[in-house]
Amino acid sequence: YLTDWLSESPTRVPPPYSTILPLFLAFTSALLAGMAYFTTRDEEPEWEPLLLFKLVEGIDIALVILSLLLATLVALFYFL
Known part of the structure; x- marks a missing residue:
C-alpha cells in the first residue's frame, strides 16, 4: 500500500530503495546528459540549423545541473 513506510516516528534510515536508487x-x-552534450559538440559542424544544436546543448546542460541538484538534495535529506 501507499502508506506502508510512513509512521509517526520515522527512523533516520529509510528503506534502501528510497536512498540508493534516487542517487x-x-x-x-x-552521465547520459553529459554524453549527449559531448556528442552534440562533436556533430556541431555537420548540423545546418544552429538553433537546434544550441537547444539540444542547453537541454543537456540543464539536465546535468538538475541531476546533480537532485542527487545533492537526496544526499542531504537522507544521509545528514
Missing part, C-alpha cells in the same frame, strides 16, 4: 538514477541521468 543512482540521478548520477546515471547526469
